[in-house]
Amino acid sequence: MKKMFLYYFRRRLPLLIILMIAMAIMTIIIQSQSSYINYEQSGEGYRVETAGQTNPFIYLSIILSVIVTIIPVLEFSFKMKRRSVDLYYSLPIKRIKLYICKYFVGIAEFLILYIPQWLISFIWLATIPSVSNIFDLSYSIYFMLASIGYGILIYSFLTFFYSMGNTLVDGIIFMALASCFLPTLMNVMYSLILGANFSDRTFYMRFFFIYSPLFDISGKLHSNMISGTYEGINILGIVLNIALAILASIAFFFIHSEKNNAELVGDESDTIFGYKLFIPLYMITSFKLISSSISALWVFIGLAGYLVYCIYRKSFRIKRNDIITLGVSIIIGLLIAIFV
Numbered sequence: 001m002k003k004m005f006l007y008y009f010r011r012r013l014p015l016l017i018i019l020m021i022a023m024a025i026m027t028i029i030i031q032s033q034s035s036y037i038n039y040e041q042s043g044e045g046y047r048v049e050t051a052g053q054t055n056p057f058i059y060l061s062i063i064l065s066v067i068v069t070i071i072p073v074l075e076f077s078f079k080m081k082r083r084s085v086d087l088y089y090s091l092p093i094k095r096i097k098l099y100i101c102k103y104f105v106g107i108a109e110f111l112i113l114y115i116p117q118w119l120i121s122f123i124w125l126a127t128i129p130s131v132s133n134i135f136d137l138s139y140s141i142y143f144m145l146a147s148i149g150y151g152i153l154i155y156s157f158l159t160f161f162y163s164m165g166n167t168l169v170d171g172i173i174f175m176a177l178a179s180c181f182l183p184t185l186m187n188v189m190y191s192l193i194l195g196a197n198f199s200d201r202t203f204y205m206r207f208f209f210i211y212s213p214l215f216d217i218s219g220k221l222h223s224n225m226i227s228g229t230y231e232g233i234n235i236l237g238i239v240l241n242i243a244l245a246i247l248a249s250i251a252f253f254f255i256h257s258e259k260n261n262a263e264l265v266g267d268e269s270d271t272i273f274g275y276k277l278f279i280p281l282y283m284i285t286s287f288k289l290i291s292s293s294i295s296a297l298w299v300f301i302g303l304a305g306y307l308v309y310c311i312y313r314k315s316f317r318i319k320r321n322d323i324i325t326l327g328v329s330i331i332i333g334l335l336i337a338i339f340v
Contacts, residue, residue, distance in 0.1 A: 001097050008105045012074075016112050023063065027117045030059050031124040037134060056121050057143050057218035060114075064147055065211050067113050068155040069175070072162040075106045080168050096253065103159065103252070110155055111148070118144050139225035143218060150214055153245035157210055160248035161273065170269040173311065177278040178248075182240060183208040184285040191288060192340050201288075207237035210245070268313060275312040279305055283329035287337035298337070302330050 034054040078084040088098060122140050125131060161178040165171030183205040190196040190204055206212060213234075220233045251273070269275065283305045290297050305326050309318045318326075 055222040071106045072159040076163045156249040157245040160252040166269045179210040207234040213238040280329040284333045287333040
């Protein structure tokens with residue numbers, strides 16, 4: 001498996017170098033336009049240095065999010081092309097070892113693309129005059145460690161759901177649906193358990209996207225870096241997303257990798273961890289996202305559910321079971337939206 005890892009990694013290396021250089025140039029441009037320190041004049045005529053508005057961790061969070069979203073598509077799109085999947089599955093290696101190898105190649109690609117961007121940002125910040133008087137740069141190292149750890153979890157989560165699709169489109173849709181489902185669920189939970197109103201529910205939803213803990217941590221560490229004081233973070237959002245990512249990783253290795261069939265390439269993605277799971281759950285929870293004052297928009301949620309079923313079945317004629325599931329889900333969702 002070591003030889004296979006090195007083989008796949010070497011094949012990707014030229015592309016990685018090109019991407020790393022392009023991202024490094026973009027990082028340098030962003031850093032050059034950022035204002036980390038403000039210079040003001042005091043009443044006595046002295047120059048006063050204060051922390052600027054720019055959070056150096058936000059850009060790194062964005063670039064990390066893009067990297068860990070693209071890599072699953074690069075590494076596992078082979079299983080959605082008949083020619084490539086026949087080649088890979090004919091190799092004299094157990095399928096789970098093939099998936100483990102591709103998984104760790106993806107992690108190596110993530111580290112190669114991300115760490116240089118963090119290093120450029122750190123060096124740029126460290127070379128600013130008088131920076132040590134305003135910034136505690138140790139928090140930059142804390143952010144690097146936290147972001148790499150959580151970035152691997154995001155990558156694992158997205159890899160599982162992307163690889164459940166039998167087509168490129170289905171895989172990307174599964175990633176999007178999986179990433180955004182927890183906020184819609186928590187929207188209902190805040191209403192059911194805490195009795196939160198519409199504005200409070202929509203505010204707290206932002207903590208539960210799969211990418212949210214990364215930006216939450218970046219904001220809090222930046223606050224600590226410039227003031228030396230600790231601010232609380234949304235522990236629930238972090239814990240739930242970490243738990244989901246770990247479960248997805250386990251499912252990827254022990255459920256999914258041995259059950260792929262080359263004959264299903266390009267066919268309906270008829271997996272329980274795809275449309276079968278997400279369409280009913282979104283229908284049940286999404287009606288609560290719309291304020292009752294504009295409940296006329298509820299019809300668009302039902303229509304969206306039908307259209308996603310059409311994508312699932314690759315036809316405007318969906319199956320009877322789909323119609324029944326969609327109808328029951330809409331009824332439950334409306335009851336929750338009206339009475340919960």
